[in-house]
Amino acid sequence: MKTFNFTVKYSRTVYAVIGRDMSDMPSQFPALFSGADKLCLVTDGAAPRSLKARAAALFPPGKAEYFTFALPASEKAKTPDQAWKLCSFLFLKGFSRDSLLIAAGGGAVTDLTGFAASVYMRGINWISAPTTFLAQIDAGLGGKTAVNLRGAKNVVGTFHQPALAVCDTAFLDSLPHAELRSGAGELVKYAMIGPGPLRRAVEKNLSKALAGDESALTTCTAACAAYKIKLVAKDERDETGLRERLNLGHTAGHAFEALAGGRMPHGEAVARGLRFALILSARTGRLPGPAFKKLDALITALRLPSPPELGRDFRKFLALVSMDKKARGAHNRFLLVNAPGRLEAAENVKMALLKKAFDGALK
Ligand SMILES: NC(=O)c1ccc[n+]([C@@H]2O[C@H](COP(=O)([O-])OP(=O)(O)OC[C@H]3O[C@@H](n4cnc5c(N)ncnc54)[C@H](O)[C@@H]3O)[C@@H](O)[C@H]2O)c1
Known part of the structure; x- marks a missing residue:
């Protein structure tokens, strides 16, 4: 042990x-x-x-x-x-x-x-x-x-x-497979927000972790937990912007989770929220195509089930994201990805772009 x-x-x-x-x-x-x-x-x-x-x-x-x-x-x-x-x-x-x-x-x-x-x-x-x-x-x-x-x-x-x-x-x-997959949604987030060694550890262990491999799960748990513990120590109360990176994918993810009325596990909603953020990042010219493909492939590897029909209401989605704690008075605010490990917030993103990312995330 x-x-x-x-x-x-x-x-x-x-x-x-x-x-x-x-x-x-x-x-x-x-x-x-x-x-x-x-x-x-x-x-x-x-x-x-x-x-x-x-x-x-x-x-x-x-x-x-x-x-x-x-x-x-x-x-x-x-x-x-x-x-x-x-x-x-x-x-x-x-x-x-x-x-x-x-x-x-x-x-x-x-x-x-x-x-x-x-x-x-x-x-x-x-x-x-x-x-x-x-x-x-x-x-x-x-x-x-x-x-x-x-x-x-x-x-x-x-x-x-x-x-x-x-x-x-x-x-x-x-733990049932659906819950392992839900956890892997947050795991993929760490590959997008963390430094190179953490990203590589996730990439290397993702499919084994999804299959329930003990050693892969322990490696991923230790690597992600260590990163989160250290990050939180620098910004315990979420005040300096450092801790905020842990919320990548969560503004849209929480809205997907709420829209699905309890039928979408949290990590699965986060994974869809990550795809939403990647699409917005690419369409606003932040994330180059090859980097988009590499990160998006991690979400594809999760083999997410189809989202429930009642979770596809774009108007309700807009209302939910505007109420997010992090919106800070803007109509909407999302963390986007410039490159693996490099994030940037975008505010008041246009409706047409949001709709494209919404549709892409719920495909
Ligand atoms: N505080 C934070 O920083 C933070 C960060 C991320 C997520 N969250 C919150 O965490 C929640 C999601 O957590 P979760 O995914 O653990 O879901 P959960 O607590 O809903 O548990 C999911 C399911 O797993 C079952 N379960 C738990 N342990 C099990 C085990 N060992 N074997 C078999 N079944 C088991 C539970 O009975 C439940 O049905 C959300 O409410 C989310 O908002 C909080």
């Missing part, structure tokens, strides 16, 4: 452990666990039983009083109502600022649990244990927490770093 350990100074010290078949975190991080009076393991109620067993092995209760809380599946977990339900549960069970939340699940679970941890008692400690490929390379790291509002993604949220992030790729053994 190979593990990668990171200690990063954000607004607080964050430990991250990435590897396979890890065990017993309390013995590795005694200061974090020995002081906790109560633990609550938060999971996705629809995830396989083996996930809960694996999480219990990683986080044995020790002397702390131990509770579990099951959330509804996927985006149904990311609602204000679920956040209050979790907070109420913690309150009724007597959780204090000495208690600890452990989120073991996909990005929906880590986003919601991190959000609850940030508001309960004005902030208690939490641990992120992402169990999907997407959450191990992205959602479970970096301290952005969120719930959705009226169908719009991540409208209410906070920055609240987990004290510890544990990416154990053994969780991925039970």
